[in-house]
Amino acid sequence: MDDIDRPDRGAVAAGCLSFLFAMLPEQRTETYQQTMVSGCDRRLRPGSDGLNVYGAAVHPRAAIPLSSCTCSSPSERAFTAGKRVFEQLRCTTDRSVTVPNVLTRVRDTIRRCLELPPDTEIALTPSGTDVELLALALIAGTDDREIVNIIVGPHEVGSGTLRAASACHYDTRLPRGCEAVIGEPVNAAFASRVTIERVDVRDQRGRILAAAEVDIAVTEMVAAAVARGAQVVLH
Template identity: 55%
Template sequence: MLSHGLEESFGRLIASGCDQRLIPGVDGLNPYGASILPRRAISLGSCSCSSPTDRATQAARRALDLLRRSSNVDHTVAKTQEGARKTLRETFEIAPEIDIALTPSGTDLEMLAVALVAGKDDRELVNVIVGPREVGSGTCNAASIRHYSTRLPRGGKATPGSAINDALAARVTLHQVDIRDQHGEILLPLEIDGAVTDIVIDAVSRGARVLVHTVAHSKTGIHAPTLPLMERLTQTIGNDFVGIVDAAQGRVAREAYQTALDRGWMVSFTGSKFFGGPPFAGALFVPPHLSPATTGLDQLPAGFEDYFSRRDLPESWFPVGLAEDWNNVGSVLRWAAATAEIKAYFGVDRTTRNKIAKAFAQAVHDCFDILPNVQLVKEFVCHDADGILPGIVLSPTVFSFEVTDDAGDRLDRDALKRLHKTLNTEIDGMRFHLGQPVMIGQNRAVLRVALGAPLVVDVARERSLGDSLDDRIGWMHNMLEQLSHQVQRLATSADIKQPS
């Protein structure tokens, strides 16, 4: 979106500068069931994305007003995005020497990470994606320097799967490491670590550089591979090994980001998962040894100008240049909204945040464990406290569940999509927006109920939900109970299992 397009409506602008996933259908909802504007629904889909709150929308509208009144839009965009970086840096205690690049989504930052690691030579880069089914749907294409959507952030068209830059794409060899077996059961950490190790040893032995993703909370809450493995590979292999922590869900503790960066790993983050900003808003945290200012990288690959705006990148990266210059107004608005949500969440004290999260987890089990047609999927548990990065709260925040019909047969992904859509439509005066269905095995699909930051803030502060915190926690429990009744009732509906 060029700066002279500021006369467009707020709704069109906040959905600009990203890919096809943001575009609402005739029902006003994107493919995940979320809106670009505030919507009256119980938001339990932060593991996918959420409709923005009034608070987020107001922040984005203020940012747009600044742009519209500006006599120098380029300068105002740069200043606004620097404000977003400052919020991230201060909130997550990111050291001043760390670069923060803002990206249209968590998917796009994958290609930026590859470019930084690949550098200026022509060596092979082996890129290892762990848990490919449980990270973003476009991740593998983006990590291979291939288009993942028909719509480019800059507004053009693309063919998914085609190379963004032929030379860089030819250098990338992608490996995928599963975190569940074919039946959907979580693999042992030893098995996952072993698979990653084998790939790394093979790659390094033939002279390749290696980029390994460790997912810090997948779509269903899994962390893999283990941090001790990542540390050993970093120490043993040195410069030919680079780690990146996929913290796109935003569900790790605020101190965890710098912990990873101190080990020399990049960190990916979004403001549009746990924190509930409007979809999408990505960020890549880059340690000094990978910064273009250190490596001497003086140019991003041709084709990247369709994804990244100069003013979304750190000022120290300006020498890397972009073939053409544009302002991603949509990214500016979405990050303004996301930072408002981040500030609101951390404005609630830690004790209250943990109390709400614990109550949410207990309520999910209380309400879903007793249902004959619903089975909660076993949660990921790490028995080694040093094996993973700590969570943003002390309790799980994402719960996956299967649904069966009266014959005991699991509903497949298509049926769960219909259930997801039906729950997101007003029934008895309520709508429930859940995390979209995810495949966890060859023939197993789950829906997800997720706690997000906006719900934590509402339960902590919103007096219309109850006079006291305990009253508001009671409201949350009642809301989950009503959801569980709706799921149980719809589980046996002929229209859900087999549409007319």
């Protein structure tokens, strides 16, 4: 079985590389490892020791991997699969055909592994934090009502999640390479429509709250938002 068609981060690496090649100029001189940290924010940028803020490298290394919702050094299989796609994209004579084909294979792999219906639409983003902005953008396009974004477990998610969920920049570097100011709106009119509500899943002593207690809090917030005519995003 082809590495990119297996349920491994190699498929994700292929998707990221495809986006980068779709956005960047035709003449490329970057190495594979340099390209892998392009199109990202500061979190993935390696420091002088070759590691990013998560303690992960761009290449495989002997370290205990972190959970799937954060960052780890790539496995040997993922690194090799990504490098093969890198060479494929670098050498292609028609990126307008090659890039969509690779992305289609990535999405098909995800649908198959998760047993999703074939018509399920899949969006690939630079990070989970960026998905917050995508979810807001999707619901914001339907009308101009207030958007109440309910974040369950705000202390259990990434440090940039609340800013992104507010339609604000969470890092000084944007995926496309431009600079931004942390906390400033991605779009002022868009951000002005967003209200953040938080639901903690722990008490003041750090103990996990009962699921029923969390459900009640969420239900009350959703009901209050709907009653005043707002749209609701539940995270």
